[in-house]
Amino acid sequence: MKLIDIIKSANSNLLRNKGRTFLTILAIFIGSFTIIATSAIRTGVNGYIDKQMDSAGGEGYIEIMPQAFQEIMQSVMSFGSNGPTEYDPDKNSTEMTIISADDMKKIAEIDGVESVKGARMVEAEYVTSDKTDKKYLISPHALPSTRINIDIAEGRLININSHTPEINLQPGYATVLGYASDADIIGQTIQLAIVEQATMKIQLVEAKVVGVLNKSIINMGRSWINESLQDDILDVLYAGMPSSYRDMTMLATAEWDTSLGDDGLDRIKDDLEELGFVGTTINDQVGMIKTFFDAIILVFTIFGGIALLAASIGIINTLFMAVQERTREIGLMKAMGLGKGKIFMMFSIEAISLGFWGSALGVGVAYLAKAIINPLAANTFLKDLPGFNLMEFDILLLVYLVALVMLIAFLAGTLPARRAARKDPIEALRYE
Numbered sequence: 001m002k003l004i005d006i007i008k009s010a011n012s013n014l015l016r017n018k019g020r021t022f023l024t025i026l027a028i029f030i031g032s033f034t035i036i037a038t039s040a041i042r043t044g045v046n047g048y049i050d051k052q053m054d055s056a057g058g059e060g061y062i063e064i065m066p067q068a069f070q071e072i073m074q075s076v077m078s079f080g081s082n083g084p085t086e087y088d089p090d091k092n093s094t095e096m097t098i099i100s101a102d103d104m105k106k107i108a109e110i111d112g113v114e115s116v117k118g119a120r121m122v123e124a125e126y127v128t129s130d131k132t133d134k135k136y137l138i139s140p141h142a143l144p145s146t147r148i149n150i151d152i153a154e155g156r157l158i159n160i161n162s163h164t165p166e167i168n169l170q171p172g173y174a175t176v177l178g179y180a181s182d183a184d185i186i187g188q189t190i191q192l193a194i195v196e197q198a199t200m201k202i203q204l205v206e207a208k209v210v211g212v213l214n215k216s217i218i219n220m221g222r223s224w225i226n227e228s229l230q231d232d233i234l235d236v237l238y239a240g241m242p243s244s245y246r247d248m249t250m251l252a253t254a255e256w257d258t259s260l261g262d263d264g265l266d267r268i269k270d271d272l273e274e275l276g277f278v279g280t281t282i283n284d285q286v287g288m289i290k291t292f293f294d295a296i297i298l299v300f301t302i303f304g305g306i307a308l309l310a311a312s313i314g315i316i317n318t319l320f321m322a323v324q325e326r327t328r329e330i331g332l333m334k335a336m337g338l339g340k341g342k343i344f345m346m347f348s349i350e351a352i353s354l355g356f357w358g359s360a361l362g363v364g365v366a367y368l369a370k371a372i373i374n375p376l377a378a379n380t381f382l383k384d385l386p387g388f389n390l391m392e393f394d395i396l397l398l399v400y401l402v403a404l405v406m407l408i409a410f411l412a413g414t415l416p417a418r419r420a421a422r423k424d425p426i427e428a429l430r431y432e
Contacts, residue, residue: 006342010349013322021354024318027311028358029365032405034304036359036366036398037391042297044392046290051387061145062268062279064107064116064252066099070278099249103275110271112257112264118249119144122225122233125193125202131178140167140192141222142230144253148282150224154182155211158226165229167207170222171215182212194236197245203236205229215386254279308405311358312412315351319416323347327423334425344421351413352406359405363398366391 014021099118107116122142126135143150143160150157150168158166167190174185191204207229225233238246256268265281272279323330330343370391377390 003345006346007349007353010346011353013326013346013350014353016325017322020318020321024311024314024354025358025361027314028308028355028405028409029361031304031307031309031311032359032362032401033365034307035301036362036401037369038297038300038304039397039401040366040370040391040393042294043394043397044388044390045293045297047392048385048388049286049289049293060147060258061253061255062265062281063119063144064099064254064272064277064279065250067273067276067278069250099252099277101247103277104252106275107252107254107272107277110254110268112260112268114255114257116252116254117144118247119251119253120230120234120247120249122230123194123237124233125195127173127177127190127192129177129179129188129190132176134176135193136173136176138170138173138192139222140225140229140233142227143168143224145255147255151214151216152211153214155186155209158210158224160226162226163228165205165207165232166210166226167229168211168213168224169209170213173223174212185209185212192233194233196239197237198240205232205236215384308408312408315354315409315412316416318354319347319351319413320419322350323416323420323423326420330420330423331425331427334423340421343423344417347417347420348410348413351409351417354413355406355409356402358409359402362405363402367393 104116104118107113119142122140124138124140127138128135143158146160152168153171155168158168169185169190171182174180174182177185177190179185179188186209188209189206190209191206193202194205195202207225213224234246254268257264260267269279333343370393373391374389378386378388382388382390
């Protein structure tokens, strides 16, 4: 009996009890679909994050913060699970959360660091323009490095070294500030309201709009400003106050020599750690985002695995019943010279076929779900994230998943197949 004949026979035998076969395949489908759908969502999320990183990532710069500041942030964020963190003056003093001028010099002396500058905090009360009486919240941030890739929808990226105060606005500001479109606001002047910290009076600082950003999760709602506009804002913020307030920073950005590669970057991070600082790149930050999403996806994958385990029990039950029903047939095949190996293979292929059809159905329905869900999501809860396809398939991963389900089905069918192969032909022929 040839292999192709065994495969045909195995699949035709599945149709002897259509109801039982259907229910078993349905159980396999549920587990397969859950795993395939969650893997597609994971691929879609990670793919979108990768695209965002490509468009707003950049290479050759690293963000630096004091270890004490990082520990305080971690303590605040994990308070609910771990409780309050005990204060340690050698680790958690406010003074240690500030990057001083001496610290900046030490960072600049690290081998491989080409330049370093403090990320001074700027704040705006609101933004407005001459074309409207309305005021809108805004989050201006100084662009820390020219090595950051910024995705511009209209106009151009700010010139960090320009003497003209420049700003790249987030999408949506042009129309609310009285302009017909993003293109119309390019080259126009808007006003940022800044609160003097000493007097609490509001002063307006003018900025030239040179570009409008594309929507991006990496930008996190920030509108980028150049150093000239940053200086104008700081002049108002800390007017009448000591210069130490103006220069105080808890974050810094360093540009490093990319020819050193990953080993050089790791060494720079180690040197920063010896100085009491933590260095993170855009890859590190994106990696943390991916880890968060992967943890959520893992939970759903576990549910799919549990469903597959239940389906495996169904396969065992289905094949045990098939062996019982076809006892005389097995005895007849053995009496005609069919060996134990061929009998074992026949029932094993039945199990593999159950796994194949269940997983194939899962793949088909998952593709159908993709065709429905992606446009629906893009027009509803993902409409503010253009280019985000909720479900994307990795073909190679799909092949692996189908093969895995078939392997699980084969293992589940091993026991019934062995029972069939070991039946005594004489006793089997006597079975009623």
